[in-house]
Amino acid sequence: MKEILSSxxxxxxxxxxxxxxxxxxxxxxxxxxSGVEAVFAxxxxxxxxxFRNRGDxxxxxxxxxxAHFLEHKLFENEDCEVFELxxxxxATGNAATSFDRxxxxxxxxxxxxxxxxxxxxxxxxxxxxxxxxxxxxGIIGQEIQMTNDNPDWRVMFNMLKCMFHTHPVKIDIAGTxxxxxxxxxxLLYKCYDSFYNLNNMVLSVAGNVKADEVLAIxxxxxxxxxxxxxxxxxxxxxxxxxxxxxREKEEVGASIFTLGWKCRPASGIDRLKKNIAAAMAGELxxxxxxxxxxxxxxxxxxxxxxVYEVFSGDGFFSVMLNGETEQPDYVxxxxxxxxxxxxxxxxxxxxxxxxxxxxxAGLVREMNDVENVANLMMSAYMDGVxxxxxxxxxxKLTPQDVHDFISNELSEDKLVLSVIxxxxxxx
Amino acid sequence: MKYDRIEIGDNxxxxxxxxxxxxxxxxxxxxxxxxxxxxASDNTIGFSILSDANSQYKTIxxxxxxxxxxxxxxxxxxxxxxxxxxxxxxxxxxLSNRYAIYGEDIxxxxxxxxxxxxxxxxxxxxxFDEELFSIEQKELFDRIEAELNSKRAxxxxxxxxxxxxxxxxxxxxxxxxxxxxxxxxxxxxxxYRHILETAVIEATYVSADPDPKVEExxxxxFADVERQPRPVEYISKSPLKPQPETVSEEFDVRQCQMxxxxxxxxxxxxxxxxxxxxxxxTATSKLFRNVREKLSLCYYCSCSAxxxxxxxxxxxxxxxxxxxxxxxxxxxxxxxxxRGNITDEEINGSLRYIENALCQVGDTMASYSGWYxxxxxxxxxxxxxxxxxxxxxxxxxxxVEAAKSLKLDSVYLMLDKEEK
Numbered sequence: 001m002k003e004i005l006s007s008x009x010x011x012x013x014x015x016x017x018x019x020x021x022x023x024x025x026x027x028x029x030x031x032x033x034s035g036v037e038a039v040f041a042x043x044x045x046x047x048x049x050x051f052r053n054r055g056d057x058x059x060x061x062x063x064x065x066x067a068h069f070l071e072h073k074l075f076e077n078e079d080c081e082v083f084e085l086x087x088x089x090x091a092t093g094n095a096a097t098s099f100d101r102x103x104x105x106x107x108x109x110x111x112x113x114x115x116x117x118x119x120x121x122x123x124x125x126x127x128x129x130x131x132x133x134x135x136x137x138g139i140i141g142q143e144i145q146m147t148n149d150n151p152d153w154r155v156m157f158n159m160l161k162c163m164f165h166t167h168p169v170k171i172d173i174a175g176t177x178x179x180x181x182x183x184x185x186x187l188l189y190k191c192y193d194s195f196y197n198l199n200n201m202v203l204s205v206a207g208n209v210k211a212d213e214v215l216a217i218x219x220x221x222x223x224x225x226x227x228x229x230x231x232x233x234x235x236x237x238x239x240x241x242x243x244x245x246x247r248e249k250e251e252v253g254a255s256i257f258t259l260g261w262k263c264r265p266a267s268g269i270d271r272l273k274k275n276i277a278a279a280m281a282g283e284l285x286x287x288x289x290x291x292x293x294x295x296x297x298x299x300x301x302x303x304x305x306x307v308y309e310v311f312s313g314d315g316f317f318s319v320m321l322n323g324e325t326e327q328p329d330y331v332x333x334x335x336x337x338x339x340x341x342x343x344x345x346x347x348x349x350x351x352x353x354x355x356x357x358x359x360x361a362g363l364v365r366e367m368n369d370v371e372n373v374a375n376l377m378m379s380a381y382m383d384g385v386x387x388x389x390x391x392x393x394x395x396k397l398t399p400q401d402v403h404d405f406i407s408n409e410l411s412e413d414k415l416v417l418s419v420i421x422x423x424x425x426x427x
Numbered sequence: 428m429k430y431d432r433i434e435i436g437d438n439x440x441x442x443x444x445x446x447x448x449x450x451x452x453x454x455x456x457x458x459x460x461x462x463x464x465x466x467a468s469d470n471t472i473g474f475s476i477l478s479d480a481n482s483q484y485k486t487i488x489x490x491x492x493x494x495x496x497x498x499x500x501x502x503x504x505x506x507x508x509x510x511x512x513x514x515x516x517x518x519x520x521x522l523s524n525r526y527a528i529y530g531e532d533i534x535x536x537x538x539x540x541x542x543x544x545x546x547x548x549x550x551x552x553x554x555f556d557e558e559l560f561s562i563e564q565k566e567l568f569d570r571i572e573a574e575l576n577s578k579r580a581x582x583x584x585x586x587x588x589x590x591x592x593x594x595x596x597x598x599x600x601x602x603x604x605x606x607x608x609x610x611x612x613x614x615x616x617x618x619y620r621h622i623l624e625t626a627v628i629e630a631t632y633v634s635a636d637p638d639p640k641v642e643e644x645x646x647x648x649f650a651d652v653e654r655q656p657r658p659v660e661y662i663s664k665s666p667l668k669p670q671p672e673t674v675s676e677e678f679d680v681r682q683c684q685m686x687x688x689x690x691x692x693x694x695x696x697x698x699x700x701x702x703x704x705x706x707x708x709t710a711t712s713k714l715f716r717n718v719r720e721k722l723s724l725c726y727y728c729s730c731s732a733x734x735x736x737x738x739x740x741x742x743x744x745x746x747x748x749x750x751x752x753x754x755x756x757x758x759x760x761x762x763x764x765x766r767g768n769i770t771d772e773e774i775n776g777s778l779r780y781i782e783n784a785l786c787q788v789g790d791t792m793a794s795y796s797g798w799y800x801x802x803x804x805x806x807x808x809x810x811x812x813x814x815x816x817x818x819x820x821x822x823x824x825x826x827v828e829a830a831k832s833l834k835l836d837s838v839y840l841m842l843d844k845e846e847k
Contacts, residue, residue, distance in 0.1 A: 010450075010526070032448030035787040081720075083710040087772070090779030093710075109786030110779075138723030145682035146726055146744050149578050207790075251679035253575030288491035297487070297562060303569045324569055354492070358499025361451075361522040368450040370790055423679070 007388035009360075009395070012367045014377060014387060015211050021222035022199035026377035026387070027214050028206040030370060036112040036207035037374035040123050041103035043382060044195035046173040047234070047314060048100075053194055054229030060190055063182040064168075065140075065175015067195075068097040070188050072136050074104070078127040082118065091115040099169055100313040101382050102195075107371065113213055116205070120221040126192045128185040137180060144174050151250050151420045152322075155258045158246045159320070159418035163262045165242055166235035169316045198225040202381040206373040234315050239264065239414075247419045256305075257328040258418045259335060260320040263409040265312070268384040269393075275310050276359075276393055277405035278319045282308030283355040284347065284402070285321060285338060292338045301327050301334075319410065328419045339410050347399035347406075356394065363391045428789060432799075432808065435642060436649045438656035439628040440803065444795045445637050450526060452534065452634035453792040454541060454641065455518040457800060458626035459659050462513040462595035468567060468602030469610050469618035471506040474515045475563040476555050476615065478504040481543035485556065493540070497533050498522040502544060509804070510735035511595035511663040515622060517545055520792070523635055534636065538644050546648035550616050560612035567607045571599075578680055578841060579744065586686035586740065586839035589674050591665050596736055623649075625657045629800055633792040661804045664737035665690055668836050675840035682744045684841035685753060689739045689833040696734040696805075697817045698825035703732035703739060704777040705769060705826065706760065711776055713760040718743065724753045739833055747843055754838075764830035769823060781818050785811035 006013035014028035044067050052059045075082045075095070086093040091108035093115075104123050106115050147153045160170040174180075205214050241262050266274045286308045287293055296302040306323035325331050366372045380387040429445040460470070484490040494500045500521035507514045521537040549556040575581045584599065591597035601607075628649075632641045667690040693699050707714035707730035718728040728743035745753045763769075788798045788811045802808045 030448075032446065033790050035790045081711075083715075084772075084776075087709070087711040087776030087779065090783045092780070092783060107783075107787075109783050135720075135723050139719060139726055142682060142724075142744060142746070143726040145746075148681045151576050251575065252573075253571075253581075254569055254573035256576070287495075289488040289495075294486075294488050298558070300565050303566050305569075305573075324573060354495040357528070358495050360528070361498035361500075361526070364522060364526050365451050368448070 005386050005388060007391055009391050010364050010367055012388065017215060019218055019222060021218070021224045022197070022227060023218070023222055024202045024381050025215070025218060026202070026204045026381065027209060027211045028373050028377060029209055029211065030207050030373065033207050033370050034109045035107060035370045036109070036205065036209050037105065037107050037371045038112070038116055038119055038203070038205045039103050039105040039374050039378045040119050040201065040203050041101050041378050041382070042195050042201045043100065044102050044191070044200070045098050045100040046171055047168040048195065048232060049168045049171070050233040051194055052231050054231070059233055062187055062191060063175060064171045064179040065173070066183055066187060066191055067102055068174045069136065069140060069180055069183050070191055071095045071097045071102050072140060073128055073132060073188060074123060074126060076127060076132055077122055077125060082122045085118045085122075086115065089114045089118065093119070097173055099173065103378060105374070112209060113217060116214065116217050117221055120203075120217065123196070124223055126189065126196070128188040130185055133183060133185055133188070140174060140180055141177050144172070144177060147172070147174065151252045151256055154248065154250065155256050155418050155420045158248060159258045159260050159416050162243045162246045162416045162418065163241050163260060163318065164316065165238055167237045167315055168234070169313065194228065194230055197228055197230065198222060199227040200230060202378055204374045204378040204381070206377065207370040237315060241414055241416055244415060245417050247421055249423055250420045252420055252422055254324045255326055255328070255419065255421045256322070256324050257331065258320050258322050259332055260318045260416050260418070261410050262414040262416070263317040263319060265315050265317045267314070269389065271312055271317070272383060272385050272389055273393055274317065274405065275312055276390065276397055277401050278310040278409070279359065280352070280355055280397065280402045281406050281410065282310060282319055282321070283358070284342060284351065285335060287351065290338075292334055296331065296334060301325055301330055328417055332415070332417050336412055336415070339406060343403070343407050347402050349399055352399040352402065356397065359394055360391065363394065433642070435646050437654045439630070439649055441630045441632070441642055441645060442799045443637070443641070444631070444633045444799070445635065446633070446789065446795070447635045449523070449633065449635045449792060451520055451522050451792070452632070452636060453518065453520045453796060454630070454632050455516055455796050456545065456628065456630040456645070457514055457516040458622050458628055460513050460515070460622060460626045460657075461659060462508060462511055462598060462600065464595070464598040464602060465606060466618060467513060467598060467600060468606035469615045470513060470515055470622060471601040472560065472563045472567055472607070472610050473555070473615035473619035473622070474504040474506060474517065475566060476559045477517055477544050477548055477619070478502045479559050479563065480549045480556070481540070482547040482549055483543050484540070485549045487559070487562070490540070497531070497536050498527065500533065500537050502540060506600050508596065508600035510661065510733070512659055512661070513600055517541070534638060535640070538640055542644045542648055546651070548619070553616060554612040555616045557612050560615060564607060564610060567601060568604065570601065571604055571607065578682070578684060579742070582684035582686055582839060582841045583740070583742065585674070585676070585841070586688055586837070589672060589839055590688035590738065590837045591736065594663070594665055596663070596665070623652050624655055627656055627659055629803055631796040631799060633795045661806070662735050664692060667834050671835045671837060673838040673840065675842050677842045677844050680841065680843050683747050683750060683843055685743050685745060685750055686839040687741045687754065687757065687835065688837045689741070690836040691737050691739065691829070691832040691834070693737070693829050693832040695821070695825055695829070698821045698829045699732050699734055701774070701777055701781070701818055701821050702764065702826050702829040703730055704780060705773050706730055706764060707741060709777065709780050711773070713763065713773070714741070714757060717760055718753055718756050722752065722756060724749045724756070728753065728757070738836070750840065761830060761833065765827065767823065767827050769826055774823065774826070778818060782815050785815050
């Protein structure tokens, strides 16, 4: 199956192919660009800790951090290191594991066909041994320590732990030193066989490419997969939060906070609509020209680091406000009052329109960057939508939609404040 | 792509890059001056105020509102260090008019805002607006304090301050808490005016849309400035310490940071860069393969070369008990290169890595802007292809010479408090 997807607003387009192997493929030829970005990704991240395939009697429960560990180990082939192969062709390759996906990617300006062959080949060729697992423990152990020293990381995970009772989104993506010590080659193969099935994966290629060439390589290199009926299990997660406040002292120069609402999760196009309404709510709450922002700025309570983030995925959805402050309780009180004001007074049409224009421009610009386009197509597949749905939905969004989102989702009883305080701050 | 560079004033250059694939435009004006630690805070605050407001939109709120009306256009300022120099600037970016839904003139609006911010700030009687000054002074205090939030960046700055002690490059680009406290609305305005008059200035406009109004706007703005530009030195090699110096500091951290700074008088920038790539800039480099992959000592161990300062900085995040082991392996890999143990695969792979990066110059507006600015700093505007041919001409002998020329100057260790 082959279809052309396009945006009538921007003129951008891409090809979507459902390959006979089971893989979804997106290709965007971008005229005038030299580079090529390719992403080969699996719907598999840190939240996938319990699963079974059709025919399995029992669920498999795996150690925290195994998706990330697997990502590291896939770079070692039986006979060579993947980076050595990229070195011969001149690509920059890497990978990233998040809560709900693992993406392997390369960026290059020459030999993209060779690089694509390397990417497709190594991701489909796992080779795990006890020796290589043991070797990785020290490397990932230091990666975990590095993120533990990152206050932005800690303030967010502390918040997630207070927000979610059971959902594995509260688990650190890389796991802990203790959890990764339980990983074995057998477990890695079990996870690989379950999640790295082409029916559960996507290939996204953007830039200076020809679709026919990409598809010819796919025909040659993709090994057809039987859909094994992967079943994911998430523990029941109540709507409530665990607790509303968490503070930790760290060796930081500036105290930081995250203020997050636990919202109801959604999926597919509903999640995308909710993401857009949530982003608009975030724009309003961090609007530099608003009275609240200006008051907090003049009082020296916040600075230009005050921003929002929409965080959503399989079974989780949150709107977060982040920044530096020495008065997090005052920020929380101000934000809660601002939410109440927006609910009672409604969303001013003028503010709505200017943020709508800004978000629209951001999307147009995003489609003017090779790396962004490859990631946009990959993310659209992961979220079960089309790459250009966001821009269409944004133009249909109304102030009432945003008001409804704020009224229904930004409840004070679902609000968590997480703070990393300087050592010398009195609690 | 069409490239053009003209002089629009005494030591004021305007580079224009027109590339029809872009959907937005970007205008950056950079001011290059010697880095003076006593004036760095004044300069930084002064330039920060420029992008907050102007004589037309007098507050942050007013300017922010009009920027969001113009499709989320942005205008911001920056203060960076380049060797012994301070590079200050103001940069704006906006959506091309052809994507305006309601036919607005985004380009015209942004050129006017840019002009007002740069040449007509919210100031009177020789001083910036007091409220804007207070906000930006507080921002700078916060920025100085927040540096410790990123342990690697903090350790990098400490390593630079030790390696380049008593040199301008040993200071922060934004000064210190003390110089920030001493700043006033008047001193920051005076600093801004002084920079307009004395800096070497480079403007870069990148867009799909040629627009003579960019040049007109800049010419008009600078016409009212009494220029007395002071030439700057882009290269200032740092002297080697008589004995290597090690400084260690304890923090409440889980991972230790090790920075090793080596110095070199080596005169070939292309050989030094290629050497650095082979040693530690890629996932097939000697440091990655040995310190990380073979010995499993760290998640990262990498290096970067500064030809401007004649320095190579190697850094790694390691456990305290592994610091000496990591240091020994780093020095062993350096020794390998001194002895000529560099394979053809390492050289060719590193050349391809450089070529890959060079070929993608032009895929983003920022890469164009940065590329031409760097070439001007180096005194010669060449194409990425021409630069690559210089890397390709580097011989193995030059790489060995580069390796042999490097001497350990200083080591900075950020240590945890748990083990003694």
